[in-house]
Structures are given as C-alpha cells and as structure tokens.
Amino acid sequence: MKSLIFSILLFMGLIITQTSNGQNTEIILAKPDLNSGKPLMAALNERSSHREFSEKELSHEHLSGLLWAACGINRPESGKRTAPSAVNWQDIQVYVFMKTGIYLYDEAGHKLVLIIEDDQRKASGSQDFVANAPVNLMFVSDYSRMTRARDEQKEFYSGIDAGYVSQNVYLYCASEGLNTVVRASVDRDALHILMNLKLEQHVVAGQTVGYRP
Numbered sequence: 001m002k003s004l005i006f007s008i009l010l011f012m013g014l015i016i017t018q019t020s021n022g023q024n025t026e027i028i029l030a031k032p033d034l035n036s037g038k039p040l041m042a043a044l045n046e047r048s049s050h051r052e053f054s055e056k057e058l059s060h061e062h063l064s065g066l067l068w069a070a071c072g073i074n075r076p077e078s079g080k081r082t083a084p085s086a087v088n089w090q091d092i093q094v095y096v097f098m099k100t101g102i103y104l105y106d107e108a109g110h111k112l113v114l115i116i117e118d119d120q121r122k123a124s125g126s127q128d129f130v131a132n133a134p135v136n137l138m139f140v141s142d143y144s145r146m147t148r149a150r151d152e153q154k155e156f157y158s159g160i161d162a163g164y165v166s167q168n169v170y171l172y173c174a175s176e177g178l179n180t181v182v183r184a185s186v187d188r189d190a191l192h193i194l195m196n197l198k199l200e201q202h203v204v205a206g207q208t209v210g211y212r213p
Contacts, residue, residue: 037175053210
C-alpha cells in the first residue's frame with residue numbers, strides 16, 4: 001500500500017518529506033515532461049526579460065521542468081547536466097527562494113532540499129519584485145570543484161558556467177510562457193551568511209521566474 005501511495009504522489013509531481021514538527025525538508029520533483037513546451041526556434045524567438053510577475057506559485061510540473069532545464073542531469077550514465085561547465089566541474093549550484101523557504105536543488109535526486117525555513121525572497125535581490133515573485137533562483141559557484149583552475153581564473157569560469165544555466169532557464173520560460181529576468185544586483189556578502197555558504201562558495205547572480213500577471 002505504501003508503495004502504491006508513493007507512486008501516486010510521484011505521478012502527481014510532488015512528494016514532501018517532513019520532520020516531526022511538520023517542517024518540509026525535501027520536495028521530490030516529478031520527472032520532467034520532455035515533450036512539453038514550444039520548439040527550440042520558437043523559444044529563441046520569444047526569449048526575453050520581464051520584470052512583472054504574478055504572485056501565483058509555480059505548479060509542481062513547471063518547477064520540475066524549470067530546475068531540470070537549468071542544470072538537471074540529462075545523461076544518468078555519466079551524471080552530466082543539461083548545462084555545460086568547464087572540465088565538467090559542475091561548479092554551479094542552484095538555490096531556490098520560495099515562500100516556504102530557501103532550498104538547494106539536488107540534481108542527482110531531482111529534488112529540493114530545505115536549507116532555511118520561512119520566506120526569505122526579499123533578501124534575494126534589491127528589486128522590489130523579488131519579494132512577491134514565486135521563485136527566485138540563486139546561482140552559486142563552488143570554487144572547490146575547480147580542481148585544475150588557477151585562483152585568478154575561477155571568477156571567469158563561474159560567470160561563464162552560470163550564464164549557461166541562466167540561458168537554459170530563459171529558454172524554458174520562453175517555451176512555457178513564463179516570465180523571467182536574470183539579476184546581478186544582489187547583496188552577495190549578506191546572502192553568503194543567510195544561505196550558510198562555505199568559504200569557497202560564491203554567489204554569482206540571481207534569476208526570477210513566475211507566471212505573467
């Protein structure tokens with residue numbers, strides 16, 4: 001019976017793991033629908049930045065597709081992602097600011113892992129719209145993964161690798177009719193403390209996603 005319930009919930013697109021006090025510690029996302037959305041050339045034609053967002057929360061299907069498109073694993077046999085990175089360092093980690101808290105996207109498990117409880121969206125950027133938009137992504141580069149890079153190269157590589165992830169998000173949003181904008185105006189020092197990042201983790205940029213108002 002438990003396996004049947006698990007299968008039903010997974011099919012519906014959401015499994016939430018809770019602690020004894022009811023706190024949601026994990027959100028297991030459904031497998032992304034690889035047949036959804038518009039063709040690539042149509043998505044490229046409609047790719048654009050928008051700073052207006054509905055406060056409506058993203059559906060579980062859209063959240064799953066968004067994160068998989070950003071940097072999900074598309075070749076399970078090798079663990080490689082939808083977004084490239086230099087030497088396959090996979091240094092970019094995606095943190096997700098939502099109404100319920102800050103989550104880290106776990107690509108291998110295709111799930112969200114709770115990092116900080118409570119609504120911290122306002123802290124994800126200096127623009128007014130970030131506080132009420134349903135999803136703010138934060139791209140964080142882990143310099144410790146750049147095993148063969150010189151220190152002076154790491155900022156360059158992190159910017160390039162975050163750009164790949166951001167463009168994947170742009171194309172997914174264009175394909176699905178969502179609004180998005182990438183943002184450089186973030187308080188990196190404050191976010192580093194808030195997100196409990198390690199010394200070698202560096203906030204690169206943010207990106208807001210939501211439905212059109």
